[in-house]
Each structure stands twice: as structure tokens, then as C-alpha cells.
Amino acid sequence: MIRVLLAEDQAMVRGALVSLLGLEPDIEVVGEAASGPEAVAVAREVRPDVALLDIEMPGGDGITAAAMIREEVPDCRVVILTTFGRPGYLRRAMEAGAVAFLVKDSPASELAAAVRRVRRGERVIDPDLAAVALSAGPNPLSPRERDVLAAAADGSTVGDIAGRLHLSEGTVRNYLSSAIHKTHARNRIEAVRRARSQGWL
Amino acid sequence: MIRVLLAEDQAMVRGALVSLLGLEPDIEVVGEAASGPEAVAVAREVRPDVALLDIEMPGGDGITAAAMIREEVPDCRVVILTTFGRPGYLRRAMEAGAVAFLVKDSPASELAAAVRRVRRGERVIDPDLAAVALSAGPNPLSPRERDVLAAAADGSTVGDIAGRLHLSEGTVRNYLSSAIHKTHARNRIEAVRRARSQGWL
């Protein structure tokens, strides 16, 4: 029996995935969580064989949760389950110690299959996505550029961002400018979109 | 036996929801679709009692699909199932003839419950969301303002938008300016965010 923890913020989707896994005779969902920190807590408690973590969750993403679970429950294999197959996500997931990366676009049957494969010690990564992630290279944004771009994403003005990050307006403009350059964008909105689609934010 | 059509673009979520509904003895999933147009086609084919439609789908959203299904299969009750409980979505869903509006945040048990209730002729709408939708009022953006704002959402410049919509740059700026005003935003990025969060885009 493979003991699985499932972390996913949308209750209906979580319930549906539980029922999907429930169809498998050799898989048992022993814990559920709706946020990253909750997933870590539950993992510590139930010590599952496999943790299925969504990336897009409120209050700390699935990737940080993955790293913490690897540390606290070393025997637990971490599978990342995400809506978006972004290269940067895959890279960060691997660095956080995940052994599988599934996108929700793939057929439902993949889920149970992936759980079994990671339990046997295999890795499960979509080869196309892996190729894209490798060819795209790592995140070119410096930490500070990333911060500033993220702060600009919600429509804040340069002044707002400068205040929030305790920087001068000129510095903020400089970081934005270089982020725009590195993302091959023409303005901050495009830069934000490109960075997002690459999983750099 | 309640015959259900399920339209949802993410295959894994779709499969999971099918398995969830499969647990119910009185519910049978008789059709699946991954896009709006496909949902309409399948509905015409299988004539389900209830159609469960996701809003966020590629190639024509679930709301237009809802309207078309109502027209072509009048006996079919339409349930909208969405990630985001946006007031504007609810309003448009109701105008398109949907009888229920579910957010994926709600517990998995709500799904089967809603299917049964709409089959009995009831409507299923979260009271809180309904209150928000009513108090927020209708979409204040004129069709053209909406077009221009939508075109600005991906980081296009005024020139790009003007070209794409066959308008002068001045006109584009005017529409953007009034959209920014109506959304109480300070720039186009904020305007896009606000309009999105209200379901006006």
C-alpha cells in the first residue's frame, strides 16, 4: 500500500483527486492539506511515502514545502503537481528535491502511474518540458531585479515600489530597465508576463 | 439516473471530477469536453440532463458555451464551475441561462449536491458571492473600453493597440484613461487587474 499526502488549495479539486486515487487498490490517501505550511505539518505527522504538492497555493508555495518535507521526512518522495508547465518551476522543483513534475493537463491516469513510479525510485518528468527548461537556461534575473519586477506586477508605480523596497526611484527604474532588457520585453508589463510564463517570478 | 456532461480543459482535473461523480450511484457522466465549442457539440450529441462547464477554457469560454447549450438543448440545466468567484462571471453566467454557479474552492461534496438540486429545478448560488455581485453593480466599462483594456493587458503599447483595433492613438489613450477612471486605478496595469478581479474582462 502506497501512503500518499495530497496538498492542493482548491477543495473541490483536492476532493476529486482523492477520489481518483481512491480508485487505485494499492494507493491510500493518508493526509490532505490546503497550503504549503499545512502540507509540511501533515507530512511530519503522517510520514507518507509520497507527497503530491500543488505549486500555486496561498501562503508559501509548494516548492518551499517540497524542500522542507525532504528535510523533515527524508524517505518521502515529493511529486510536484501544477497547472502551468513553466520551465522555471521545473528547475526550482528539481532543486528543491522533487522527483516528479506533473502538469494537470496530462491525462488523469498519469497521476497514479507517477505515484507508483516514484515509489519504485524512478523520476517522472515530461521530456518535452525538460528539454524546454534546459534550453531556456536558468533564471537570468538577479534577486533584486526579480523583487522589483514582482513588486511592479500589481500595477504599483515606481514610487510605490521604491517605498516598499526601501530603494530610490532611480534604482527601481534601473532594475526595471534591466529586467525589461533581460526578458526581451518592451515595457514592464511585457516583462512581467514573460518572466511569469518562464516561472521566474 | 442523472446524465451529466463535464467540460473542463485540464485533463487531470476533468478525470478526477469524473471519478468523483462516479462515486454517486444516481449520477452518470455521459460526455466530456475540453473546450467550449467541444462542450456544445457533445451536448448536442448526448443531450445530458446537466452540463457542468468550466469558465476558463481555451477557444471560447464556458459562458458562451452555456448560452449555446441552453439554446440547442433547452432541457439541459447548465452549471458553471469556476476557479474564480468573480462577480462579473456570476452575472454573465446567469444572463447566459446558467442555473448554478460553483467555485472550485467549495467542498467536493457540493458538486454532486448541486447536480441533484439543479435536476430538481433549484438554483445553486453561493449567497455571499451573490451579495457581492449585486452590490458591485454591473460592468461599468463600455464595450470599446473593455476591448482596449483587454488589448492592453498583455503589455502592448498604445501604438500596437491602435493598430490592432483600427483606432487612432489618441482614441486609445482616451479609452484607457476612462477605463482607468472607472476602475479607480492609477494606471493601465492596475486597471487590468481590477477589471479582471471583477470579471469584467
Place this chain on the structure above:
DNA sequence: GATCGACGGTGACATTTGTCAGATCCGCCG
């Protein structure tokens, strides 16, 4: 028939944004 709102436009203006050339620190690496 007058009024109103949506549509489309012009021109001028102030503000914001994006770019560039520097400059200073600091830590790291050969």
C-alpha cells in the same frame, strides 16, 4: 425635437516610464 451615451477623433499638456552614463561600495575569485 432635445438629450444622452457610446463611438471616434484632435491637440496640448504634465507626469511617468525607460534608457544611459556614470559613480560608490562590497564580496568573491584567481
Place this chain on the structure above:
DNA sequence: CGGCGGATCTGACAAATGTCACCGTCGATC
């Protein structure tokens, strides 16, 4: 030690953005 890159800043400049006032045409509505 010297050099390099990251972080931070300044000042100046050009381009894009946002605002405003005002002009017309429609079609609907009172």
C-alpha cells in the same frame, strides 16, 4: 592584489502614458 559582478545611487534625457477640453456622428430614449 586586481578585477569582476551585484547592489545602490544620481542626474539627464527621450519616449510613452495619462489627462483634459473639445469636436463631431450616431442611435436610443424621453
